[in-house]
Amino acid sequence: xxxxxxxxxxxxxxxxxxxxxxxxxxxxxxxxxxxxxxxxxxxxxxxxxxxxxxxxxxxxxxxxxxxxxxxxxxxxxxxxxxxxxxxxxxxxxxxxxxxxxxxxxxxxx
Amino acid sequence: xxxxxxxxxxxxxxxxxxxxxxxxxxxxxxxxxxxxxxxxxxxxxxxxxxxxxxxxxxxxxxxxxxxxxxxxxxxxxxxxxxxxxxxxxxxxxxxxxxxxxxxxxxxxxxxxxxxx
Numbered sequence: 001x002x003x004x005x006x007x008x009x010x011x012x013x014x015x016x017x018x019x020x021x022x023x024x025x026x027x028x029x030x031x032x033x034x035x036x037x038x039x040x041x042x043x044x045x046x047x048x049x050x051x052x053x054x055x056x057x058x059x060x061x062x063x064x065x066x067x068x069x070x071x072x073x074x075x076x077x078x079x080x081x082x083x084x085x086x087x088x089x090x091x092x093x094x095x096x097x098x099x100x101x102x103x104x105x106x107x108x109x
Numbered sequence: 110x111x112x113x114x115x116x117x118x119x120x121x122x123x124x125x126x127x128x129x130x131x132x133x134x135x136x137x138x139x140x141x142x143x144x145x146x147x148x149x150x151x152x153x154x155x156x157x158x159x160x161x162x163x164x165x166x167x168x169x170x171x172x173x174x175x176x177x178x179x180x181x182x183x184x185x186x187x188x189x190x191x192x193x194x195x196x197x198x199x200x201x202x203x204x205x206x207x208x209x210x211x212x213x214x215x216x217x218x219x220x221x222x223x224x225x
Contacts, residue, residue: 042218046214046216096154096157097142099151102151
């Protein structure tokens, strides 16, 4: 079973920040938080990952709470091309990725 | 393009036929994973290779499924005697692992299989 819970769906206005929450209350010390997204009919695309510190790259920012039991993926300026299913995953190296149903993000013009 | 590639991208077959899919991982990635995704669900793990060794298989991988990675580079996934329930997207991912650091899996575009 997936070790994370996410809202089923979310809407975001184009140009605004999209904040996608994820709960992972049973995360263990050696597990990382990963985010992938999947645009319709394509393979999952890696976005970002982190262990305990906040992370930022060209695509997004990842905010992890101090107790590591939850995190938020932030897309700073959502565009229509960001419409996708976003998966929050906890995984240690090495391990297979166990996907939950994810959050379906709709960016609205 | 130096990402993970999969071939074919789409396959339509009749029930009972055999099909084979190919995955080319990112160059020098020693780990390769196969996943299956049905409509409306997240991908599900099928099997995993480190170099040429198949190290783990999911219970989802029935006897009709076989995967190989003969030279530790590309991999093939074969489904024998296909059934309509095999209709799904088959995803391949690769990673560079074993160096004591966190590895990231990168996914290919998938092969979409339709069994009639």
